[in-house]
Amino acid sequence: MRYDEMSKEALQEELSALKKQYHKMQTMDLHLDMSRGKPCIDQLDLSMGLMDVLDSSSDLTCDDGTDCRNYGQLTGIDEARELIGDMMENNPNDIIIYGNSSLNVMYDTVSRAYTHGIMGNTPWCKLDKVKFLCPVPGYDRHFAITEYFGIEMIPVPMNDHGPEMAIVEKLVAEDESIKGIWCVPKYSNPSGISYSDETVRRFARLKPAARDFRIFWDNAYGMHHLYDDRQDYLIEILAECKRAGNPDLVYKFASTSKITFPGSGIAALATSPNNMEDIKKQLRNQTIGHDKVNQLRHVRFFQDIHGMVEHMRKHADILRPKFEMVENTLAEELGDKGVGSWTTPLGGYFIGFESLPGCAKKIVARCKKAGVVMTPAGATWPYGKDPQDTSIRIAPTFPPLDDLREAAQLFCLCVKIVSVEKILADREA
Amino acid sequence: MRYDEMSKEALQEELSALKKQYHKMQTMDLHLDMSRGKPCIDQLDLSMGLMDVLDSSSDLTCDDGTDCRNYGQLTGIDEARELIGDMMENNPNDIIIYGNSSLNVMYDTVSRAYTHGIMGNTPWCKLDKVKFLCPVPGYDRHFAITEYFGIEMIPVPMNDHGPEMAIVEKLVAEDESIKGIWCVPKYSNPSGISYSDETVRRFARLKPAARDFRIFWDNAYGMHHLYDDRQDYLIEILAECKRAGNPDLVYKFASTSKITFPGSGIAALATSPNNMEDIKKQLRNQTIGHDKVNQLRHVRFFQDIHGMVEHMRKHADILRPKFEMVENTLAEELGDKGVGSWTTPLGGYFIGFESLPGCAKKIVARCKKAGVVMTPAGATWPYGKDPQDTSIRIAPTFPPLDDLREAAQLFCLCVKIVSVEKILADREA
Numbered sequence: 001m002r003y004d005e006m007s008k009e010a011l012q013e014e015l016s017a018l019k020k021q022y023h024k025m026q027t028m029d030l031h032l033d034m035s036r037g038k039p040c041i042d043q044l045d046l047s048m049g050l051m052d053v054l055d056s057s058s059d060l061t062c063d064d065g066t067d068c069r070n071y072g073q074l075t076g077i078d079e080a081r082e083l084i085g086d087m088m089e090n091n092p093n094d095i096i097i098y099g100n101s102s103l104n105v106m107y108d109t110v111s112r113a114y115t116h117g118i119m120g121n122t123p124w125c126k127l128d129k130v131k132f133l134c135p136v137p138g139y140d141r142h143f144a145i146t147e148y149f150g151i152e153m154i155p156v157p158m159n160d161h162g163p164e165m166a167i168v169e170k171l172v173a174e175d176e177s178i179k180g181i182w183c184v185p186k187y188s189n190p191s192g193i194s195y196s197d198e199t200v201r202r203f204a205r206l207k208p209a210a211r212d213f214r215i216f217w218d219n220a221y222g223m224h225h226l227y228d229d230r231q232d233y234l235i236e237i238l239a240e241c242k243r244a245g246n247p248d249l250v251y252k253f254a255s256t257s258k259i260t261f262p263g264s265g266i267a268a269l270a271t272s273p274n275n276m277e278d279i280k281k282q283l284r285n286q287t288i289g290h291d292k293v294n295q296l297r298h299v300r301f302f303q304d305i306h307g308m309v310e311h312m313r314k315h316a317d318i319l320r321p322k323f324e325m326v327e328n329t330l331a332e333e334l335g336d337k338g339v340g341s342w343t344t345p346l347g348g349y350f351i352g353f354e355s356l357p358g359c360a361k362k363i364v365a366r367c368k369k370a371g372v373v374m375t376p377a378g379a380t381w382p383y384g385k386d387p388q389d390t391s392i393r394i395a396p397t398f399p400p401l402d403d404l405r406e407a408a409q410l411f412c413l414c415v416k417i418v419s420v421e422k423i424l425a426d427r428e429a
Numbered sequence: 430m431r432y433d434e435m436s437k438e439a440l441q442e443e444l445s446a447l448k449k450q451y452h453k454m455q456t457m458d459l460h461l462d463m464s465r466g467k468p469c470i471d472q473l474d475l476s477m478g479l480m481d482v483l484d485s486s487s488d489l490t491c492d493d494g495t496d497c498r499n500y501g502q503l504t505g506i507d508e509a510r511e512l513i514g515d516m517m518e519n520n521p522n523d524i525i526i527y528g529n530s531s532l533n534v535m536y537d538t539v540s541r542a543y544t545h546g547i548m549g550n551t552p553w554c555k556l557d558k559v560k561f562l563c564p565v566p567g568y569d570r571h572f573a574i575t576e577y578f579g580i581e582m583i584p585v586p587m588n589d590h591g592p593e594m595a596i597v598e599k600l601v602a603e604d605e606s607i608k609g610i611w612c613v614p615k616y617s618n619p620s621g622i623s624y625s626d627e628t629v630r631r632f633a634r635l636k637p638a639a640r641d642f643r644i645f646w647d648n649a650y651g652m653h654h655l656y657d658d659r660q661d662y663l664i665e666i667l668a669e670c671k672r673a674g675n676p677d678l679v680y681k682f683a684s685t686s687k688i689t690f691p692g693s694g695i696a697a698l699a700t701s702p703n704n705m706e707d708i709k710k711q712l713r714n715q716t717i718g719h720d721k722v723n724q725l726r727h728v729r730f731f732q733d734i735h736g737m738v739e740h741m742r743k744h745a746d747i748l749r750p751k752f753e754m755v756e757n758t759l760a761e762e763l764g765d766k767g768v769g770s771w772t773t774p775l776g777g778y779f780i781g782f783e784s785l786p787g788c789a790k791k792i793v794a795r796c797k798k799a800g801v802v803m804t805p806a807g808a809t810w811p812y813g814k815d816p817q818d819t820s821i822r823i824a825p826t827f828p829p830l831d832d833l834r835e836a837a838q839l840f841c842l843c844v845k846i847v848s849v850e851k852i853l854a855d856r857e858a
Contacts, residue, residue: 036500044498048485055484056477069473069690071465099528100720107715114544115554115578125544125554141714148714149544261498264722285570285577286536291529291720293693 002338003416003423015420018413022370025410030371032407037189037349038398039258042318046311047260053300060296068292074284080266080295086305087223088254089236090270096279099290102255102267106216107145109251109269112282113179113212114149119248119278121212124149124179133171133181135163137352137380137391139189142182142218146382153382154178158191162199169206176209180216186234187221190380190393191352192345194232204240206249214275217252221348223312224258226320230346238270247272256298258349259308259315266291266298322396326351326408333412339419342394351394359418360389366414372407431767432845432852444849447842451799454839459800461836466618466778467827468687471747475740476689482729489725497721503713509695509724515734516652517683518665519699525708528719531684531696535645536574538680538698541711542608542641543578548677548707550641553578553608562600562610564592566781566809566820568618571611571647575811582811583607587620591628598635605638609645615663616650619809619822620781621774623661633669635678646681650777652741653687655749659775667699676701685727687778688737688744695724751825755780755837762841768848771823780823788847789818795843801836 003011054060060068062077075081076097085092098105114130117123124130132146136155146153154171156163162185172178183203185195195203203215217237225231241249250272256265271279302308327344330353334340339359343352355363360377367374375393378384394411396404432440483489489497491506504510505526514521527534543559546552553559561575565584575582583600585592591614601607612632614624624632632644646666654660670678679701685694700708731737756773759782763769768788772781784792789806796803804822807813823840825833 038500041496044496047498051483051487051489052485054480056481058480067470067473069476069693071467071686071691101716101718104716111540111544115540123554125552141717144714148711257500261722262500263718264498264720282577285573287530287533288570289530289692291693291723293690294720294723 001336003420004338008424008427011420011424015417015424018417018420022366022413022417025406025413026370028371028406030406030410032372032399032403034395034399034404034407034411035373035375036398037258037395039262039315040318040398040400043315043397044261046314047301050260050297050301054293054297060293062296066292068296071288073289073292074280074287076268076290077292077295077299079299083299083302083305083308084254084266084268087308088219088252088268088270089222090238090252094238094270094272094276096269096276096283097290097295098267098269100257100263100265100267100294102218102220102253102257103141105267105269106142106218106253108286109216110145110149110151112279116282118212118214119274124151127177129177131175131178133163133168133178134382135181135183136382137190137386137393138182139184139218140375140379140384142216143382146182151179155382156181158188158193160193162193162195165199165202169202172206172208172210172213174209178208179210179212180214182216182218184218184220185237186219186232187224187345187348189220189348190350190375190391192343192348192350194234197235200235200237200240204237204244204246204249206246213249215250217250219252219254220258222254223308224315224349225312225347226316226323227346228313228316232346238272242272248274251275259312260298260301264294266295319397321401322404323351325401325405326394326396329405329408329412333409334415337416337419340415349395349397351396353392353394354390355392355415356419356422357388357390359415359422360386360392362418363411363414364392366418367411370410370414372410374411430765432849433767437853437856440849440853444846444853447846447849451795451842451846454835454842455799457800457835459835459839461801461828461832463824463828463833463836463840464802464804465827466687466824468691468744469747469827469829472744472826473690475743476730479689479726479730483722483726489722491725495721497725500717502718502721503709503716505697505719506721506724506728508728512728512731512734512737513683513695513697516737517648517681517697517699518651519667519681523667523699523701523705525698525705525712526719526724527696527698529686529692529694529696529723531647531649531682531686532570534682534696534698535571535647537715538645539574539578539580541708545711547641547643548703553580556606558606560604560607562592562597562607563811564610564612565811566619566822567611568613568647569804569808569813571645572811575611580608584811585610587617587622589622591622591624594628594631598631601635601637601639601642603638607637608639608641609643611645611647613647613649614666615648615661616653616774616777618649618777619779619804619820621772621777621779623663626664629664629666629669633666633673633675633678635675642678644679646679648681648683649687651683652737653744653778654741654776655745655752656775657742657745661775667701671701677703680704688741689727689730693723695720695727748826750830751833752780754830754834755823755825758834758837758841762838763844766845766848769844778824778826780825782821782823783819784821784844785848785851786817786819788844788851789815789821791847792821792840792843795847796840799839799843801839803840
């Protein structure tokens with residue numbers, strides 16, 4: 001029965017029962033973390049073979065004769081560009097292999113635009129105003145980068161097919177100070193939805209007022225399906241932009257952080273030849289080259305894209321039960337209560353939860369007081385300010401399944417308590 | 430006999446004989462590279478054990494419980510900060526472990542000052558003028574960074590004890606737009622000299638007009654001695670600055686690029702707690718953390734600083750004969766000719782050569798035409814402009830000893846030819 005259809009007395013009784021359950025759970029001394037998109041130990045164990053593919057008897061020479069142990073190869077070794085090209089669905093020549101972190105690549109990309117401008121345009125630091133569109137809910141670390149550079153962030157609502165494209169199209173066409181948009185197009189952070197074909201097509205056909213407008217396309221979860229038989233497919237954005245006559249519109253990012261080891265994987269950027277030349281002018285001042293031995297290690301470990309796909313199936317086998325358990329718990333506990341909605345993504349690292357207005361912060365605080373850490377409410381919005389206070393990101397990957405069950409139970413309990421309190425308070429008012 | 434004491438006829442005869450030798454060497458079809466400070470294959474082989482210290486049965490957990498395979502540890506794992514602390518002679522708490530390239534750390538340090546300023550001071554991008562002092566001859570990649578950011582570079586002459594400190598002191602005290610100075614204080618690039626105690630003491634006592642003036646102290650060759658019994662010692666700059674009451678004056682950089690593998694080592698920055706806090710504010714927007722597995726790999730490989738010292742002795746055993754051979758060749762071929770001077774460093778990667786005025790470019794060009802690539806003449810000066818055209822960097826590390834012998838012979842031959850031509854032309858004029 002929906003809570004908002006219950007009488008005051010019934011709600012008060014329910015609240016009292018819920019609080020008893022809550023206090024009981026508090027005594028369990030939980031210490032669980034559902035705050036970040038971290039792989040769990042079982043997932044990390046999948047990649048321990050990475051440590052075996054190279055040893056002191058290995059030849060660390062590339063096919064083209066490059067000694068991976070020495071300096072050089074600014075854009076990465078050919079073998080890695082080939083593998084990551086297959087992973088990103090891009091031409092290896094359009095790919096730069098970086099260090100261990102795609103976040104770092106995104107930061108550097110914004111920083112370079114800020115200090116030197118994009119393809120001959122005015123550096124952003126010389127402009128009075130620079131703005132970014134931020135589909136919400138979105139990824140807090142994206143927003144942290146643009147906030148750090150003093151870039152004004154304009155929220156754009158997400159729907160089930162991606163950002164509201166009519167709004168995106170209008171804003172970028174009208175306002176020359178809008179220089180970028182943050183996108184997680186597949187198994188989006190945090191909602192888990194993927195952009196529809198229509199959305200991608202419209203992105204490729206944007207007519208921005210700013211010549212240095214770029215789509216920051218963070219395809220972090222391109223390979224991260226939960227199911228073999230049900231998978232989201234995304235139109236490849238660089239190819240679509242090229243077809244649409246907008247070849248330079250996109251910077252596309254990816255990494256193996258959630259494929260092998262976070263922090264010890266390889267990150268990459270794919271973009272048009274023009275953007276590539278522009279980036280290389282800067283990059284050769286920044287470094288002589290990234291870690292080629294680790295690039296080779298990844299290539300030898302996976303052999304090819306099929307090897308990576310098979311590897312990702314093992315990740316899915318670990319993550320699928322976690323997602324399903326959380327989704328089932330949400331359905332069982334909250335399905336008929338009318339106190340929130342959530343997504344059931346086919347991949348990625350997150351489940352998006354939308355509470356009743358004004359409840360997200362209180363739910364997260366209540367979870368914390370009973371030992372379950374969630375991503376701070378508001379984090380999915382620019383400046384940490386979720387105007388309706390509804391968006392909560394659930395990150396089910398890291399805790400072991402049994403812990404996760406308790407965490408999910410506690411989360412639902414907190415949603416119920418805060419929602420009942422809210423409904424009661426609304427009736428008082 | 431000195432060339433400048435020889436008659437015109439004798440010089441012409443000598444020139445004709447030298448050119449015959451040169452043409453003979455041209456027929457040898459040499460393809461040798463003395464242009465960059467690259468370790469040779471034998472040196473790289475010394476570190477192949479790095480590939481063995483971790484395998485799939487290894488526990489990749491730190492003493493404090495950090496799983497090196499997962500996200501986190503912005504400033505590096507404790508074990509690596511300890512080891513690199515010993516390497517840099519700094520408190521582990523004052524150290525940030527970065528990715529694979531100290532050049533990248535230096536670039537990012539300049540970039541951060543440019544975009545956000547240092548410790549609350551105006552970002553350099555908002556200033557009309559920013560200048561750096563550049564001791565010359567110096568390192569071309571340093572100069573490339575400051576040039577890329579539009580920072581005006583002011584050359585300061587080097588002597589046998591470091592930069593001319595009277596000039597440095599005067600300039601930084603007078604001009605608030607001078608924000609930094611590039612230093613390679615030990616086994617300097619390219620001259621190989623080390624800063625004297627007096628020089629370091631005076632650096633630590635600088636009274637810059639700019640509150641955001643910083644010494645960029647690139648201690649790239651701190652461990653890179655050629656001899657066991659004769660080594661340069663450098664006063665540790667952070668400690669000296671602290672003693673002098675200027676704790677925040679220095680950013681100090683180092684890496685294992687020329688200890689293990691260039692491109693696959695670990696880089697680090699050491700600085701005061703105030704600077705550290707300032708940097709971390711930015712760093713946490715740029716990355717979640719650097720490659721901890723590679724940090725652990727280095728720690729397990731060396732065990733401790735003694736292990737690293739022993740390892741460096743093996744490098745020295747490979748490099749010493751190369752340096753000595755080049756120095757002996759220079760002495761034999763040029764010692765009595767009065768056509769140049771050179772350094773005989775106790776460590777590092779380079780020998781500095783000073784030709785007669787107006788000869789460096791021609792010498793390097795002549796070497797190239799016979800198959801020996803040197804660092805471009807002028808590269809050791811800001812903007813690639815060596816006003817006297819005298820400075821040549823000799824990088825003897827990469828070629829095998831036999832090749833190096835030929836390269837050194839050819840170099841001396843080119844010095845002689847160009848110098849004789851110059852002396853003859855001067856007499857004509």
